[in-house]
Amino acid sequence: MSATRRCHLLLGMTISLLVSFSAVAQNPAPAPPQKLSLTAALVLTPEFCATVTEKKHEKFPVGKAACTELEPALQPVFTSLARVDDTSKAGDAQLVLEPKFSDVGSTQKAFAFSNRELTVLVDWTVRDQSGKVIWLETVQGLAKRHIGNLYTHGSNLKHIVNDSVQDMAQQSAAKMSSAPELLKLSVASVK
DSSP, X not given: OOHHHHHHHHHHHHHHHHHHHHHHHHSOOOOOOOOEEEEEEEEOOHHHHTOOEEETTEEEOHHHHHHHHHHHHXXXXXXXXXXXXXXXXXXXXXXXXXXXXXXXXXXXXXXXXXXXXXXXXXXXXXXXTTSOEEEEEEEEXXXXXXOXXXXXXXXXXXXXXXXXXXXXXXXXXXXXXXXXXXXXXXXXXXX
């Protein structure tokens, strides 16, 4: 191999390393959610937990995954978080958190090793003890995964649903912990 060829090869490798390091530096790991000095009741109704969305002859059991992922993701955001199945059971919680699926969308690819995306959108309504709406937000969860072949499609479908719902739960925690309305209420409750 000639010296010029080696120099070009080394230069190309150096540039690709710098690009990958700069991409990592631009996308740092998300900061842990800020804890709010508030108690909350997370309303996960049986209907919400049983939500199965069907798109192009495929079923996405997003409700079951959401009911597993939301509580652990939101726990660090509040001083106390109780899971209830009806808003009337919120008790003395300062906030009532009500999620609702607004859309689930997926891309379709033709080949087993093609990557597909699954997007889960959840509308959040946060109310205070009097029932007044404090915060409304739509949160998106996104995951990418291979479609899979005849044997792996079911497993890949389960994983993409879990991954997109987990992303939605983490995004929800981050947005709630940084929402100005909730921060203001948190500060007011400490005084």
